[in-house]
Amino acid sequence: MKISIALVLLVLVSCSQVKKKASITTTTTDTEGPEWIYAASEGCLKTEICASGEGESFTSSDAHSKKALAGIFETKVTSEFQFSKTSFTGDEKNRMQEYVADEIKQQVNYLLKGAYIKKRFKKHGVMFSLAAINKNIAAKLITQELDQVDDEISQLYLQRSRILINKLVTLFNKREMLNEKIILINGVGSQRRIELSQINELKFKIGGDRKIIFRASNDTPRVLKKKLEENFTSIGYKLVTSHNNWLVEIDYKMKEEYLKVRGFKKFTFSINLEAKNSFGKKIGSYIVAKVSNGRNEQDAFFKVRPQIIKEIEENIDKLNLR
Numbered sequence: 001m002k003i004s005i006a007l008v009l010l011v012l013v014s015c016s017q018v019k020k021k022a023s024i025t026t027t028t029t030d031t032e033g034p035e036w037i038y039a040a041s042e043g044c045l046k047t048e049i050c051a052s053g054e055g056e057s058f059t060s061s062d063a064h065s066k067k068a069l070a071g072i073f074e075t076k077v078t079s080e081f082q083f084s085k086t087s088f089t090g091d092e093k094n095r096m097q098e099y100v101a102d103e104i105k106q107q108v109n110y111l112l113k114g115a116y117i118k119k120r121f122k123k124h125g126v127m128f129s130l131a132a133i134n135k136n137i138a139a140k141l142i143t144q145e146l147d148q149v150d151d152e153i154s155q156l157y158l159q160r161s162r163i164l165i166n167k168l169v170t171l172f173n174k175r176e177m178l179n180e181k182i183i184l185i186n187g188v189g190s191q192r193r194i195e196l197s198q199i200n201e202l203k204f205k206i207g208g209d210r211k212i213i214f215r216a217s218n219d220t221p222r223v224l225k226k227k228l229e230e231n232f233t234s235i236g237y238k239l240v241t242s243h244n245n246w247l248v249e250i251d252y253k254m255k256e257e258y259l260k261v262r263g264f265k266k267f268t269f270s271i272n273l274e275a276k277n278s279f280g281k282k283i284g285s286y287i288v289a290k291v292s293n294g295r296n297e298q299d300a301f302f303k304v305r306p307q308i309i310k311e312i313e314e315n316i317d318k319l320n321l322r
Contacts, residue, residue, distance in 0.1 A: 033121055037128050040068075043119055048132040049185065050118065058127045062117050065131035069115055073108045073184070075177050077101040082173055082196055088166070089230055095310055096170045104177050107145055111138050139185045146178040150193050157194050160202065162210065162236050163321045166313065168199045203236040211238050211245040212321070220252040221301060224271070227309050231316065246321060247276045254297055266293050267300040271308060275319035284320030288312055 036043025036052055044050035051072060053064025077097050088096070114137050119130040153171050156164050172194070183189040212232060216225045228250065229239055251272040259266035269292065274285040288311045294300030 033123050033128070034119070036119065036130050037121060037123075040130060043130045044132060047135050048118075049135055049138070050130055050132045052128060052130050054126055054128050056125075056127065058120055058129060061120070061127040061129035062131070065117065065129040066112060066115055069131045069133060070108060070112055073111065073181060075101070075104050075180065077104070077173075077177070080173075080177065080180075082176065083169065088169075088234055091227075091309075092166065092231070092234065092313070095313070096166070096173070099170060100174050100177065103174055104181075107142065107178065107181075111141060114138070114141075135185050139182055142178055142181050142185070143190065146175055146182065146190055149175040149178065150190075153194050157199065157202075161317070161321070162202055163317050163319065165199060165202055165236075166231075166234075167317065168194075168202075169196070172196055172199060210236060211240045211242075213240060213242075213245050213247045214250070215247060216250040217252050219254070220250050220271075221305075223305065224252070224309065225250065228312065231313055237321075245278055247280075248319065248321075249274045249276070254301075256297075257291070259293060261293070264293050264295060265297075265300065266291065267297055269301060269304065269308065271312065273312065273316075273319060275321055284318055286315050286318040288315070 034043060036050070037054075040050040040052040043052075049069070049072060051065055051068035053061050053066070053068050055061035055064050077100055081093070081097050081100070083093065111133065115131050115133045117129050118132040121128040149171055153168060153175065156168055156171070175192075179189040214225065214229060214232075228248075232248075233239060251274070253270045253272075255268045255270075257266040257268055268289065270287060270289040272285065272287045275283050277283050288308055290304040290308055292300040292304040294303060
């Protein structure tokens, strides 16, 4: 996905650079200056989004104008994130928000590679620059990304699995924030294929027995087992101890590696998760492995614990539970 966007941008940025050389105008008069200094839209075509900036040099004013342009596309993820009636822990919410914020930031950075300096002006030793980006190019790139997210949401939703709710909610919020960018550019957004209410209903409307037995090896860290239990219960599963239910086995292993640093040790942690149906048949599995240094095993595990939990939660659908 990122490769295709990068290839499109390579062509678009090349075109914008040609336009940049042809459209820069510099004046050194002491007049009041052009109106775009005070209102960037005055120097903008209907097909552009613009922002102005100033500095002690044109290099500085160029950078400030592009930074101002980036500010137009900023997203306040925390206030806009939607969870509806599906419950999540605080850590889960934070991880979702961080992921979406990073994804949107990357998308905006791609867009800004196509930005160009349209005009410059100098007044009393102060430099002014007007940065612009083509609306059609920006809208095309964001729409391409949004369509791919919609495709992924539709494919995951068709699986009708509670285990995918976290991933679906994350993707839904990503598409909503991409859609906000399209509305900003065109004034009209893209219609949703799947509503958040439909995603949340997966927790309550999927039929069948949703009971799970957790069986962890004796040396499995307590916090790891607890976090996994919270993840399953948050999406509607009930933890039980009786037989004839789905089983999730957690096999935790630690291996001490050689490390030529006095006072520190190196450890490899591997967590193998395996799911079985009520007949004892394996239906899914995956392994998470991390390497960490510390004064002892507990210290080393503490350093990579957030990464391990995050990776487990992001791949939990590989257990193929329904």
